[in-house]
Amino acid sequence: MDNAIIQLNNITKKFDGEIVLDDITLSVKENEFVTLLGPSGCGKTTTLRIIGGFESPDEGEVYFDGKLINDVPPFKRQLNTVFQKYALFPHLNVFENIAFGLRIKKMDEHTITKKVEKMLELFNLKNYGKRRINQLSGGQQQRIAIARALVNEPKVLLLDEPLGALDLKLRKEMQHELKEMQQQLGITFIYVTHDQEEALTMSDTIVVMNDGIIQQMGTPIDIYNEPENAFVADFIGESNILDGIMHDDYLVEFLGKKFKCVDYGFGRGEEVDVVIRPEDLDLTPPGEGKLIGVVKSVIFKGVHYEMDIEANGFEFLVHSTDMAPVGATVGLTFTPDDIHIMEKGE
Amino acid sequence: MKDRTKYFAYPYVLWMIIFIALPSFLVLLYSITTKESNGLTTIQFTLENYKKFFDPLYLNILWDSIYLAAISTVICLLIGYPAAFIISNTNLSKRNTLLFLCIMPMWMNMLLRTYAWMTILGNNGILNNLFSLIGLPKLNMLYTKGATIMGMVYNFLPFMILPIYTALSKMDKALLEAADDLGADKKTVFIKVILPLSMPGVISGIIMVFMPAVSTFIIPQLLGGNKNMMIGNLVEKLFILNGDWNFGSAISIVMMVIILISMSIMNKFDVDKEGGARLW
């Protein structure tokens, strides 16, 4: 990659002999919003800490702007981090927290005041400079943590689950604010989260990780619509995952029936995972569906109904604006497009 | 970063080797060598010093020390538990004052406090003067075992009150309400809920009183007189007066072992390991 600002090559990291990152290769372009997404323990935070310089990889290279930075300590790296629990300095007030990095650079008092004031304004914290950290709400502390990092004008901002401690409403607000800010300032964001919805809303590129391995990398739309394996399909949104056998290109068998699909290139008779999204399943009268099932439960979710429908011994999760009462026999239908075939994971 | 700051401990490790480990080793060495050992060439190993300790004379002193310390500990517990309980049940502003009043005497020199009791308990002391005022006969109180026990209770009572108080105040008040709610009367609540939950505090209180009590030599020296010797006095005498360092060292090792056993018992019960520092 020529315009990659961060480039990781074959990074491997072990803690006490246990592999947490296994041969990670990843490149981040300038001004990109990249999200590392995965369940806890998948290695996403370790990846971020390696970029930040708080951990060093056992193998592999880290490049920043084309320069190898494996041995550069964190305080000499031109990137800043927003920590999970903010790690604000409780003995300093808001102003001094934001000014911390500027003071280290020995800027003159006038410039420091100007820059910090600008940050406070940007984050709607104008009169909070003299406040102590523990007098602020979680949302305010959050903003200060970001302001403290951004005031140093880093090329890359690393964010480690920065919204994890906030309540749902505040989270949503901050998601939009962060995205807007990133676009305005033109800074590269590398964002770690386990919340798939957050990742889908904010990112240009999502890197799905599990067990120290990158499972899939792509735009939110690609990741959602074309998950490469059952893990990604299951982790991003809800899925019905079935065992299937490929009979031919464009022909798959599951639940004892053969269906047309759009996938090809698998071996004949190869066992595969079949993924169908709950919202892709539609209810029909019993005679008209591709499968016939019985409604086991119905929950009203506001926009749609969430139903468990048992068909041919498999319990499908269905999201639909149509509703059938519990115990009703219904038909289930889907188009060849809705069937996603993927290789079986180990 | 974390990996590099660990080197900060290394100078202190050297310091500990010279001033903590080496002296302890020297005491151990003295305890297993003879008096005639003079330098490395003439060193002679022996267990005589430990055997000597089994002489009834010395065993009695050991027994006396343990006995007196144990009685003082029990008295401290009986007096201290209700006090801790009362303090933990007062409102917050008063509570701090009460705690402060409990700790204050500890900030005064222990020798002075013990000396003050000599003034009170002496043959011409205040108590005896009070007794004669109301026509009671004079009592011989100073230089008795009772005086020693009293001195220990006086000096170490705060060490009992504080850990029990800490355990009681940490207790979730909702537990008591839950017990009430489940139909337990006050007595049952105390026996089934409060007492078991305060056990860690009770145990660290017991150890924190017993440990200094069993090894003290000021209190028996000043209040118990020369007749009532405790193990601490014996060590002092052997080192300062008799110059029998080898036997003195053997007894010191025995004392260390007693203390370390008590400590390991405490560690087993103590939930938070930082317990030692919380007194302050």
Added chain:
Amino acid sequence: MVKKYLSKIYMGIIFIFLYAPIVVLAVFSFNESKSRGHWTGFTLKWYVDLFHDRDIRLAFYYTISIAIISAIISTIIGTIAAIGINSMKGKAKSLILNVNYLPVVNPDIVTGISLMILYIAFNMDFGFNTMLISHIVFNIPYVILCILPKLKQLDVHMTEAAMDLGATPMYALRKVIIPEIKPGIVTGFLMAFTLSIDDFIISYFTKGEGVTNLSIVIYSMARRGVRPTINALSTIMLSVVLILMILINKRTNGMEKAKKLKEKR
């Protein structure tokens, strides 16, 4: 209601027990006669005597100077050591902590004689230096025990955050870690100071010709018998401690009140 009075009476008795000796000591420091039991009239002569007593003046000087020097040195060594110990792991850490605990749990008399044996083995002259070193030896563990919990409370990412913002490890230590653990350092210093002032047993075994401290003077006086100058001395010491304690308490109380007010706003 009855219970409330009962508990008040109980606490009253306990405090009488705890404070009676102290009050007696103070009252009799103003007593005319040498007798410890009879009140014969008011006098200040024991206080005057006290200031003319060369032994006591010297002992006072040694007590204070050793307390100050040993508290400063042990706070510095203890702080550095605590930071180091905090970032250690596993067996090495627990071994160091256990050895560090030894002077805390060991009976003072054992610590005292073991240091005495050490100084003799090294052929050191007993005096100011041996006493000072001994005080530092038993002070450091307490300083470490005061600081370690503060270090543990510290957000693990605090140092990283500082370095992320461009601070070198030393800068982070000076500007972030030390200010954060300052309460622990201050407590450690005060504790070292008071422990040193209060110490008798370890000083007793490591003192030298002509160098004593107040505790040792009190001990020898108490054994020799009646000397109301001790009462005077203890009254002064007690008053100083009391005033200090009240000041410290007021300061912390005041700070808490100010905090509460701020929170209300």
